[in-house]
Amino acid sequence: MLTAGPKGTNDIMPGEIEKWHYIEETVRDICREYGYREIRTPVFEHTELFQRGVGDTTDVVEKEMYTFRDKGKRSISLRPEGTASVVRAFVEHKTYAQPQPTKVWYMGPMFRYANVQAGRYRQFHQFGVEALGSKDPAVDAEVITMAMDFYGRLGLRDLELHINSVGCSLCRPGHREKLFEYLKPNAKQLCNLCQSRLERNPMRILDCKEENCREISEGAPMTADCLCDDCAGHFEKVKKYLDEVGVSYVINTRLVRGLDYYTNTAFEIMASDIGAQSSIGGGGRYDGLIEEIGGPPTPGIGYALGIERIIAAMERQGLEWPAGRKIYIFIAALGDEAREAAFKLVRDFRREGLTAEMDLMGRSLKAQMKFANRLDSAYTLILGEEELGKGIITVRDMAAGEQQELPLTGIVDYLKNKNT
Ligand code: HAM
Numbered sequence: 001m002l003t004a005g006p007k008g009t010n011d012i013m014p015g016e017i018e019k020w021h022y023i024e025e026t027v028r029d030i031c032r033e034y035g036y037r038e039i040r041t042p043v044f045e046h047t048e049l050f051q052r053g054v055g056d057t058t059d060v061v062e063k064e065m066y067t068f069r070d071k072g073k074r075s076i077s078l079r080p081e082g083t084a085s086v087v088r089a090f091v092e093h094k095t096y097a098q099p100q101p102t103k104v105w106y107m108g109p110m111f112r113y114a115n116v117q118a119g120r121y122r123q124f125h126q127f128g129v130e131a132l133g134s135k136d137p138a139v140d141a142e143v144i145t146m147a148m149d150f151y152g153r154l155g156l157r158d159l160e161l162h163i164n165s166v167g168c169s170l171c172r173p174g175h176r177e178k179l180f181e182y183l184k185p186n187a188k189q190l191c192n193l194c195q196s197r198l199e200r201n202p203m204r205i206l207d208c209k210e211e212n213c214r215e216i217s218e219g220a221p222m223t224a225d226c227l228c229d230d231c232a233g234h235f236e237k238v239k240k241y242l243d244e245v246g247v248s249y250v251i252n253t254r255l256v257r258g259l260d261y262y263t264n265t266a267f268e269i270m271a272s273d274i275g276a277q278s279s280i281g282g283g284g285r286y287d288g289l290i291e292e293i294g295g296p297p298t299p300g301i302g303y304a305l306g307i308e309r310i311i312a313a314m315e316r317q318g319l320e321w322p323a324g325r326k327i328y329i330f331i332a333a334l335g336d337e338a339r340e341a342a343f344k345l346v347r348d349f350r351r352e353g354l355t356a357e358m359d360l361m362g363r364s365l366k367a368q369m370k371f372a373n374r375l376d377s378a379y380t381l382i383l384g385e386e387e388l389g390k391g392i393i394t395v396r397d398m399a400a401g402e403q404q405e406l407p408l409t410g411i412v413d414y415l416k417n418k419n420t
Helices: 017-034 047-055 059-063 083-092 137-154 172-189 192-200 202-207 211-216 229-244 307-316 336-351 365-375 385-390 411-418
Strands: 044-046 067-069 075-078 102-111 123-132 159-165 263-271 279-285 300-306 329-333 356-358 379-383 392-397 402-407
Touching: 017 102, 017 123, 017 137, 017 307, 044 047, 044 083, 047 059, 047 075, 047 083, 083 102, 083 123, 083 300, 123 137, 123 307, 137 159, 137 229, 137 263, 137 279, 137 300, 137 307, 159 229, 172 192, 172 202, 172 211, 192 202, 229 263, 263 300, 263 307, 279 307, 300 307, 329 336, 329 365, 336 356, 336 379, 336 385, 336 411, 365 379, 379 385, 379 411, 385 392, 392 411, 402 411
Parallel strands: 329 356, 329 379
Antiparallel strands: 044 075, 067 075, 102 123, 123 300, 159 263, 263 279, 279 300, 379 392, 392 402
């Protein structure tokens, strides 16, 4: 127990973390370019926020939430997703009173007590964006385009963008009724959970992964067949904007997404080559959520992607990771005085923005040289008592395999100039 992390969690070790940094940098770049600003919300919230926001008939809330009572007897849940928290913060800080839209992004751990398998974890990480305050279909298209640009920038290929419209509070009741009528005769064959959902929220049944439920809902009426004029018009415009920028998509009328807050546009991005958990991102519009959480009626749309799944997809596609920053300088020092001088020297290098290390294990000179090799240092400096006495230092260019003696005094500037 003590030597293994909880099931469904992962350590991101040095060697692996550089990939995360690369993705995080790409996130920051693209968000800046698209005009999204970062928001950081807590990793836990009042349970009610997710029950009301995400929906208490969803798998996420019904089965997968990490919920506990804190010492003050409040019901608290680890966040299973980021949208509800962003909306809560938007209402709490009255951001709606500022010029709209509000465009924010976030990145961090999310928690779902899911069945663990490749690509499905209990602590996983999302990058997400939310654009609040505008109903304009251009915002839908912007969010979708940004997602596709992000994948493209990482070099991912062969992705499928699925889009659908799940309607609004006007056209949904009609669909709900038709769906209920369609499913009712086979109600007893549905899984227990779907039987309980039939009255409460039959649309959730379209999202059930159970084989039986899928078969029963095969020919069911879809939201796309029941859209009101506004929703149909909105969807047409979103598609037009996507066509305009050459973002290709598949219309998937079965796509309802696993969270309750969606209205109008819903979308998901699939990578065919990462196995069963092929959804590498998804999102949609949620025009009723802000009001549901206690804010003024305000439209919103957003998207989130799973970073673990992105990394898996990139690895599967054999994409190159940009080389991480290497240990630039290693000082191999021998003898007390030389070690003291080396200690000062590494600090001088670091103060100039160079990466520098020295031996901290009391190794022999030979072992230090070997270690420098392992670190892949670009320059290894050798400083013994003799060099120190003469005021020089031996500089070994590891790639060229050449070495020279240089004055100790100018060494920082010398290597700083090489580091361009
Ligand atoms: P979601 O579809 O539940 O949407 O999650 C988004 C992405 O997070 C998925 O496409 C997947 O890549 C990743 N993901 C979800 N669950 C797991 C898991 N257990 N393990 C690993 N990765 C996972 C949302 O969370 C919405 N908040 C998205 C959104 C933002 N909609 C509007 N705004």
